[in-house]
Amino acid sequence: MQQKLNLYNTLTRKKEEFEPLHAPLVGMYVCGPTVYGEPHLGHARSAVTFDVLYRYLKYQGYKVRYVRNITDVGHLENDADEGEDKIQKRAKLEHLEPMEVVNHYTNIYHNEMQKLNVLQPDIEPRASGHIIEQIALIQEILDNGLAYVVNGSVYFDVLAYNKDRKYGKLSGRNIEDLIGNTRTLEGQDEKRAPFDFALWKKASPSHIMRWPSPWSDGFPGWHLECSAMSRKYLGTSFDIHGGGLDLMFPHHECEIAQNQASCDHSDGARYWVHNNMITVNGQKMGKSLGNFINLSELFSGNHEMLEQAYSPMTIRFFILQAHYRSTLDFSNEALQAARKGYTKLMNGLRVLKKLEYPKDATAVEPDAKLNEELQKLAQDCFRGLNDDLNTAKTIASLFNLLKKINSLHLGQIKMEQLSRGTFDLMRDTFQELVLHVLGLQEESIGDMDEVLNLVLGFYKEAKEQKAYDKVDTIRAELKKQGIAIKDMKTGIDWAYEE
Ligand SMILES: [Zn+2]
Numbered sequence: 001m002q003q004k005l006n007l008y009n010t011l012t013r014k015k016e017e018f019e020p021l022h023a024p025l026v027g028m029y030v031c032g033p034t035v036y037g038e039p040h041l042g043h044a045r046s047a048v049t050f051d052v053l054y055r056y057l058k059y060q061g062y063k064v065r066y067v068r069n070i071t072d073v074g075h076l077e078n079d080a081d082e083g084e085d086k087i088q089k090r091a092k093l094e095h096l097e098p099m100e101v102v103n104h105y106t107n108i109y110h111n112e113m114q115k116l117n118v119l120q121p122d123i124e125p126r127a128s129g130h131i132i133e134q135i136a137l138i139q140e141i142l143d144n145g146l147a148y149v150v151n152g153s154v155y156f157d158v159l160a161y162n163k164d165r166k167y168g169k170l171s172g173r174n175i176e177d178l179i180g181n182t183r184t185l186e187g188q189d190e191k192r193a194p195f196d197f198a199l200w201k202k203a204s205p206s207h208i209m210r211w212p213s214p215w216s217d218g219f220p221g222w223h224l225e226c227s228a229m230s231r232k233y234l235g236t237s238f239d240i241h242g243g244g245l246d247l248m249f250p251h252h253e254c255e256i257a258q259n260q261a262s263c264d265h266s267d268g269a270r271y272w273v274h275n276n277m278i279t280v281n282g283q284k285m286g287k288s289l290g291n292f293i294n295l296s297e298l299f300s301g302n303h304e305m306l307e308q309a310y311s312p313m314t315i316r317f318f319i320l321q322a323h324y325r326s327t328l329d330f331s332n333e334a335l336q337a338a339r340k341g342y343t344k345l346m347n348g349l350r351v352l353k354k355l356e357y358p359k360d361a362t363a364v365e366p367d368a369k370l371n372e373e374l375q376k377l378a379q380d381c382f383r384g385l386n387d388d389l390n391t392a393k394t395i396a397s398l399f400n401l402l403k404k405i406n407s408l409h410l411g412q413i414k415m416e417q418l419s420r421g422t423f424d425l426m427r428d429t430f431q432e433l434v435l436h437v438l439g440l441q442e443e444s445i446g447d448m449d450e451v452l453n454l455v456l457g458f459y460k461e462a463k464e465q466k467a468y469d470k471v472d473t474i475r476a477e478l479k480k481q482g483i484a485i486k487d488m489k490t491g492i493d494w495a496y497e498e
Pocket residue numbers: 030031032226251
């Protein structure tokens with residue numbers, strides 16, 4: 001358990017032991033949602049992945065500052081810096097102010113994340129609230145001669161940058177390949193080279209979201225906010241930058257270029273961590289492919305691809321039972337299996353609550369071999385997490401530990417065979433990892449009205465049999481739960497105890 005956390009760093013293409021710059025402080029930045037539509041399974045995967053990393057770092061005693069942004073401006077229709085702002089487009093469609101669209105979908109995002117038991121970040125900065133910082137960053141890049149102004153727009157000069165540094169170091173692409181692959185798109189005339197990207201765009205007359213700048217009334221390019229906001233809240237060099245694999249290029253590549261081209265000359269983060277995508281029948285899930293499922297649809301079962309509704313904890317378990325760097329294929333079977341796995345862990349928690357180590361457990365000698373075996377099983381649970389946050393391995397190890405917990409419950413293993421230390425280790429490992437690191441929590445099951453009606457049925461039966469002891473017991477027990485039984489001429493009902 002003293003083993004250290006290792007993370008796969010996209011920048012170096014290998015697993016590295018995680019060493020914070022200023023332990024016990026850890027700075028982590030994760031690209032958050034663009035709020036112009038409902039969050040879907042892809043959003044959930046990224047949020048849950050970095051939630052577990054956040055939780056595990058805190059569990060290890062680090063003081064983590066977790067920054068996850070809200071992109072509420074400037075995210076354009078395509079990578080070519082052209083087209084319409086997605087938020088503005090939605091605002092026009094729905095006859096709303098862009099900021100109404102932003103607020104509406106931000107609230108939905110927060111609600112859905114809460115259902116998934118995703119902890120809130122420590123800082124959740126919005127791009128629209130950091131225009132000044134973004135303008136300052138552009139000015140630095142211009143001053144360093146690595147950007148140019150055309151007709152009120154500012155573009156990053158990739159070729160100039162590439163003379164001393166390497167554009168493509170994160171994604172492993174090189175300029176020569178990019179030249180070959182990039183078609184010249186219409187409306188790209190302002191750029192010196194097709195792979196140059198916008199730092200500032202002059203707004204067309206119909207563009208609603210616009211701010212004054214030294215170059216034009218306009219809006220920042222879509223890679224800029226993460227450079228500006230990570231620097232503001234975490235410093236010029238910080239520990240972890242996370243996001244979906246689809247953001248590695250061009251978004252994170254451009255972030256690194258901007259950071260290097262600023263006065264800081266740093267990559268920003270030292271560990272770049274990317275979660276893989278959700279697929280449907282092997283195909284990427286995405287808005288443009290029309291095969292994406294919103295979280296609200298998953299929770300309600302209201303989508304043609306869904307055989308039933310799936311609870312938030314089922315979705316969370318589904319995400320965690322795969323390693324974050326593997327693709328995760330959606331299917332009803334996989335979600336149903338996830339439900340079973342989740343339920344197993346919850347039953348484990350219930351069993352553990354009932355188990356108690358006897359106060360005078362000296363009658364039987366502890367079984368050395370069994371104790372050793374249990375300690376190893378507990379360590380395996382951490383080994384999975386330390387191995388690049390492999391929650392799939394950790395869950396498999398938790399199931400192994402659960403077998404022993406169930407054996408104890410069934411009396412197949414006697415409690416006295418374990419030392420007090422082993423018992424505590426087993427219990428703490430299971431509870432802490434399931435509840436606080438994996439972030440799985442109990443969901444209320446079934447319909448409480450139905451359960452209460454069943455109890456009222458027993459109450460009625462007891463009254464008819466004049467079994468008044470039983471009648472009183474049921475009354476008293478329900479009262480403890482804040483429920484009062486009402487005997488009425490028309491029948492028996494219940495109400496909240498007033
Ligand atoms: Zn970002």
